Amino acid sequence: MILSSMSLWENQRKFEHIVIVKAIEALQTILKENPAEGRIEIQSDQMYMSLMEFDAKPMNEQLAEKxxxxxxxxxxxxxEETIGWSSQQVGEVSVKPYDSEQDYALYDPSDDEILLQLKPGMFAVFFPNDIHRPGMGLAKIKKAVIKIHVGLLSS
Incomplete structure (x- = not known):
């Protein structure tokens, strides 16, 4: 998991994988165009962005995902958004088993979950071993989520 801010990006980018850099740069370019909500193609199904606006959920109503x-x-x-994070634990039991077509499984919050507080301009990167619980808070959230296929990091 990576937690950072666009205000730190220019100094941080040299330490990130080239695919993460490409995703953040695409995000910056796309947001300058003030796009409408929905899916925005970056690199076909290998990398795309979803722009969304929604009412955050109370913590007791949100499941974690992986x-x-x-x-x-x-x-x-x-x-403002709270995102819960925990690393995948061996033997973790899902509430909804992994759906390969939708690429997610759902989990109850973990006892060792760490709560991340995001403010505008901040971003978090979640890898396949990161169980995360996004979309929590008390008000409306506008956010972008970039999906990066894991195969891009190994090629």
């Missing part, structure tokens, strides 16, 4: 085929880059545009 992906196997995609890395998530969550970027907060407006509002």
């Amino acid at each position: 992906h196997e085929s995609y890395i998530d880059v969550h970027y907060l545009i407006e509002g």
Whole structure:
């Protein structure tokens, strides 16, 4: 998991994998165009962005999720968002088993979950071993989520 801010990006980018750099640069370019909500293609199904605006959920109403085929880059545009994070534990039992077509499994929050507080301009990168619980808070959130296929990091 990576937690950072666009204000730190220019100094941090040299330490990141080239695919993460490409995703963040695409995010910056796309957001300058003030796009409408929905899916925006970056590199076909290998890398794409979803722009969304929604009411955050209370913590007791949100399940955690995990992906196997995609890395998530969550970027907060407006509002404040709490995202729970925990590393995958051996023997972790899912509430909803992994769905390979939708690329996710759902989990109850972990006892060792760490709560991340995102403010506008901050982003978090979640890898396949990261169980994360996004979209929590008290108000409306506007955010972008970039999906990066794991195969891009190994090629």
